[in-house]
Amino acid sequence: MTERRGLPAVGLGVRSKALLERAEQSLAGGVGSSARSTRAGWQPYPPFIASGQGSHVTDVDGNDFIDYLLGLGPMLLGHRPPRVTEAVVTALREMGTVFGLPYALEAEAAERVVQAVPGIDLVRFANSGSEAVGTAVRLARAVTGRPLIVRFEGMYHGWMDTVYWSNHPPKKEAGPSERPLPVPAGPGIPSSLADTLVVRGWNDVAAIDQVMAERGRDVAAILTEPLMLNTGCILPEDGYLKHLRELTSAHGSLLIFDEVITGFRLALGGAQEYFGVLPDLTTLAKGLGGGFPVAAIGGSRAIMDWIAEGRYSHSGTYNSNVIACAAVKAAVDELSIPGTYEALRARGSKLMDGLRAAAREAGVPVQVQGVGPVFQVWFSDSPIHNYRQAAALADHERFHRWWQEMYSRGILFHPSQDENLFLSTTHSDLDIDRTLEAASEAFRACAVAR
Ligand SMILES: Cc1ncc(COP(=O)(O)O)c(C=O)c1O
Structure with a gap:
């Protein structure tokens, strides 16, 4: 993948691919939980993580990600608090x-x-x-x-x-x-x-x-x-x-x-x-x-x-x-340190608002639903209130396309629209700004691809 202005390009992940093939010989499916498998959307293969620090993780191919997967939720205080x-x-x-x-x-x-x-x-x-x-x-x-x-x-x-x-x-x-x-x-x-x-x-x-x-x-x-x-x-x-x-x-x-x-x-x-x-x-x-x-x-x-x-x-x-x-x-x-949740919610709101604006500018209809520390970007024309609406209205293909565009720009979250984006207390304003820059480009790419 090519270098993009101001954003690191994520490499092809040859080491992750090799590690998955090795892991598959001894670990069922090569992963420890079904949500991490290629079948769960991690295509063509999940990144194998080398380490995490604060709001970032680095994979074995040297790619750095701003992490909104956060272990599917637990890393509320960031990695290695x-x-x-x-x-x-x-x-x-x-x-x-x-x-x-x-x-x-x-x-x-x-x-x-x-x-x-x-x-x-x-x-x-x-x-x-x-x-x-x-x-x-x-x-x-x-x-x-x-x-x-x-x-x-x-x-x-x-x-x-x-x-x-x-x-x-x-x-x-x-x-x-x-x-x-x-x-x-x-x-x-x-x-x-x-x-x-x-x-x-x-x-x-x-x-x-x-x-x-x-x-x-x-x-x-x-x-x-x-x-x-x-x-x-x-x-x-x-x-x-x-x-x-x-x-x-x-x-x-x-x-x-x-x-x-x-x-x-x-x-x-x-x-x-x-x-x-x-x-x-x-x-x-x-x-x-x-x-x-x-x-x-x-x-x-x-x-x-x-x-x-x-x-x-x-x-x-x-x-x-x-x-x-x-x-x-x-x-x-x-x-319990005073101000922790106010700061977390403020950053989450800034990110959610920014994503709404970026999608609007690109002409991509989305519903950013959540409360700041956790939310999802629904690719849907109208708000989602229950499972049946989600099943009928949410466009999983377009979400996956957007996920790929974000992933290739170093923004990590789960490839399934049924999961969430999580924020930690360690995400910085710079992380949010970089995420929104990536999101603008990613939404535009989705709009063109329609
Ligand atoms: C709401 C809810 N309850 C229960 C569980 C199960 O928790 P665990 O994966 O720790 O067994 C999960 C896991 O994602 C969850 O989201």
Whole structure:
């Protein structure tokens, strides 16, 4: 690829290609998670990363990228955040990793989470978002004694059998939009679990009212992301989250906010602070540990007492390991520095506004939807409010073309429109300016290609 004015050109990636071919001999598909594969859009092959620093990553071919992939969310403090990294290294050197017994740092990390997140009186740590959601769903059933979980089409809540349904169901299997059918997201999930789920479209008040009117007494919980982030980025309609809160309370069901992405990202207290609606149970993961692997489940004292008093057994060998707890304590302290979220949101807004302007100037209709620290550029003439609209309106081919143009200019984010662009506290004004310069050229290239 040729050098462009003011912007580095991304090379062909011969080392990445060679590494993928080597990795494929021993690692299934050559990658550690399906979202990193060529099938997920990383064409012709994913860049193999050599290192990350702050808002940038460098690949093995020497290409430097401004990183809006951010590990699919966790690198909220940028790559190698100095204080968190130091805290983890010190704890490892001075303490160890896993004891199978409690220790003081664990309580210090828990105190940080309880203080920050308004809906959490008590917390337990886990190792991945999937685990945390799996626990939340089972705990909701245990506490209420009810079988049903209501979840929304287009959301992803991890890969546990109980929730890995209807993420992106094919149209021909998904049923009518007012009453979608639960569709397993892959083979191997017992079909009998369909009877434990009710799936509805998000942002549809009439549909959720109808479900609760008909089956409310059997509903253990409504499970939702407070901002829909696994079908691009879709905002809740005004009053929708509050309505879910009131509806669940009225029917004796629990409200679970899956804040695996939004927790510590939208605000220190997550989306529940940002939108001012408190759930009964909260799951956290990607924003929690400054990029180290950790997740958490927390909630009101009355519910979490089921765990505290041994009525529900929450277990896990690696729960609350030293890496996780040192990371949580240091990351939450870092995020608690006054002004952190104001600066993050201001930069995010500048980037979103700039992208809107660049697309407008190029004559490319897009909807930049999000809240600043996380957003998506929908290639669509009109706003997207739910999964069915995304499936009908979003132009995936044009998005992919734009992604390629951005990637070749050193701007990194996921090639699928169903993912997001993430901002870290380390993205600078220069990063934003360079991104917008690249975006102007990329939109113009898409306009010409139409
Ligand atoms: C909203 C949401 N919940 C749960 C998960 C699962 O988290 P993990 O990948 O840590 O298992 C994800 C992962 O992307 C997510 O976005």
